Amino acid sequence: MEYTLSTSFRPLAMLVIVTALSGCATAGEGNGDPIEPANRPVFAFNQGLDHKVVRPVAEGYEAHVPGPVRSCVSNVFSNLGDIFTSVNQLLQGEPGKAASDISRFGINTTVGVLGCFDPASSMGLEKHKRDFGETLALWGVPPGPYVVLPLLGPSTVRDAFGLVPGWFLDPTNYVGGPAALALKGTQIVSTRSSNLRASDLIDAAALDPYLFTRDAFLAHRLDQIYDGHPPIAKADSAKPEDLQ
Amino acid sequence: MRPSSTERFEFAAVAALAVLLLLLALLAPVALAEELAPDALIKSITAEVTAAIRQDPAIRAGNARSLCELVEAKIVPHFDFNRAVRIAMGHNWRSATPEQREELTREFKTLVLRTYSGALAAYRDQAIAFRPLRARPGEGEVTVRSEIKQPGSEALAIEYDMEKTGADWKVYDIRVSGISLVATYRNTFSEEVRNHGIEGLIQQLSAKNHRPS
Numbered sequence: 001m002e003y004t005l006s007t008s009f010r011p012l013a014m015l016v017i018v019t020a021l022s023g024c025a026t027a028g029e030g031n032g033d034p035i036e037p038a039n040r041p042v043f044a045f046n047q048g049l050d051h052k053v054v055r056p057v058a059e060g061y062e063a064h065v066p067g068p069v070r071s072c073v074s075n076v077f078s079n080l081g082d083i084f085t086s087v088n089q090l091l092q093g094e095p096g097k098a099a100s101d102i103s104r105f106g107i108n109t110t111v112g113v114l115g116c117f118d119p120a121s122s123m124g125l126e127k128h129k130r131d132f133g134e135t136l137a138l139w140g141v142p143p144g145p146y147v148v149l150p151l152l153g154p155s156t157v158r159d160a161f162g163l164v165p166g167w168f169l170d171p172t173n174y175v176g177g178p179a180a181l182a183l184k185g186t187q188i189v190s191t192r193s194s195n196l197r198a199s200d201l202i203d204a205a206a207l208d209p210y211l212f213t214r215d216a217f218l219a220h221r222l223d224q225i226y227d228g229h230p231p232i233a234k235a236d237s238a239k240p241e242d243l244q
Numbered sequence: 245m246r247p248s249s250t251e252r253f254e255f256a257a258v259a260a261l262a263v264l265l266l267l268l269a270l271l272a273p274v275a276l277a278e279e280l281a282p283d284a285l286i287k288s289i290t291a292e293v294t295a296a297i298r299q300d301p302a303i304r305a306g307n308a309r310s311l312c313e314l315v316e317a318k319i320v321p322h323f324d325f326n327r328a329v330r331i332a333m334g335h336n337w338r339s340a341t342p343e344q345r346e347e348l349t350r351e352f353k354t355l356v357l358r359t360y361s362g363a364l365a366a367y368r369d370q371a372i373a374f375r376p377l378r379a380r381p382g383e384g385e386v387t388v389r390s391e392i393k394q395p396g397s398e399a400l401a402i403e404y405d406m407e408k409t410g411a412d413w414k415v416y417d418i419r420v421s422g423i424s425l426v427a428t429y430r431n432t433f434s435e436e437v438r439n440h441g442i443e444g445l446i447q448q449l450s451a452k453n454h455r456p457s
Contacts, residue, residue, distance in 0.1 A: 223422020
């Protein structure tokens with residue numbers, strides 16, 4: 001099966017399942033978020049910053065910059081991200097996917113003019129995203145508490161540590177001076193503009209945006225770590241007695 | 245007078261046609277049952293809905309009412325909101341009175357449909373692919389998996405949890421890249437019930453639904 005973990009990693013995956021389950025077992029009881037009192041103010045700060053600065057700029061960017069330019073910008077950053085994804089595929093025991101992702105980078109950097117276009121996708125090399133937090137998870141590191149990071153948003157203690165190697169493997173961090181600032185700014189605005197629809201949806205759906213974001217993030221993370229097949233995905237598989 | 249060969253041929257053709265129609269009529273229920281397999285059902289709804297979005301300029305322009313009508317006509321009949329609200333409520337469902345259950349179901353339905361419509365409105369011509377259904381015959385619950393493919397970004401997984409109720413398959417939860425449209429509310433709901441009771445939750449839901457979004 002294309003979507004299951006590679007066979008050699010199955011015992012490890014089982015370990016992760018056990019750790020993840022023990023980490024989540026109490027989430028419904030309200031203990032799944034021990035540092036909620038610290039998280040909420042950071043969440044509010046991030047939201048305030050987003051509403052006042054990032055979102056308006058991203059909306060302006062979407063309204064005034066032509067689609068092809070926006071797609072080029074987002075492709076360039078996405079292309080650089082493929083290096084990091086490829087490294088993580090290797091660390092996750094997926095040499096085949098690692099090769100595919102680094103080929104994407106090679107093709108899109110050359111034929112795709114420094115990543116502006118994505119001919120690799122049309123050639124059947126699908127885009128993946130793998131980060132070091134997922135790699136740590138597959139190595140058996142438990143997620144630890146849910147953390148809202150200032151500026152960076154929802155994470156877990158494990159995933160926050162996972163950001164460090166990612167920082168070193170991001171070529172944009174090796175650019176110095178004011179260009180670095182412009183580059184980061186562009187990346188943030190480009191990413192935010194592609195998330196506008198999704199954040200509208202969360203606004204429409206959430207009764208408590210903090211809780212909704214947290215629970216959606218944790219479910220999404222579990223889904224990524226299990227490559228689309230988390231063990232407790234089905235909403236009520238564990239509690240049939242609730243359904244009476 | 246003996247019939248000419250053309251007439252004989254015509255008779256044979258009509259007879260053959262009649263037999264064919266009869267056969268079709270006999271086979272139709274079988275074919276229909278085949279049609280209602282859960283993945284076939286989702287495929288046909290998806291095809292209808294995406295075609296409708298493609299053809300309706302009002303929906304493409306973001307007209308909420310046209311979108312609502314589409315969702316009401318094509319999706320609501322295949323969704324089991326009673327099961328969905330129970331999942332979102334968890335153990336608190338048992339302490340709700342019949343009137344409260346009715347109100348909760350109504351408000352939750354509105355909230356879920358509004359969210360789902362918002363997601364649909366973002367649909368442009370992306371390709372949707374279905375994965376083979378892994379289900380044993382006679383099973384009452386299945387998950388139908390599909391993904392939306394977009395060049396340049398990761399495929400977006402959409403999964404439908406379905407149950408067989410009587411002769412029909414109904415969806416009771418939809419997950420988008422692992423995020424459940426229904427179960428994501430579990431903690432929110434239990435928190436609200438703990439703080440303000442079931443009445444408080446109903447009020448909160450109704451206030452949310454009456455706010456323009």
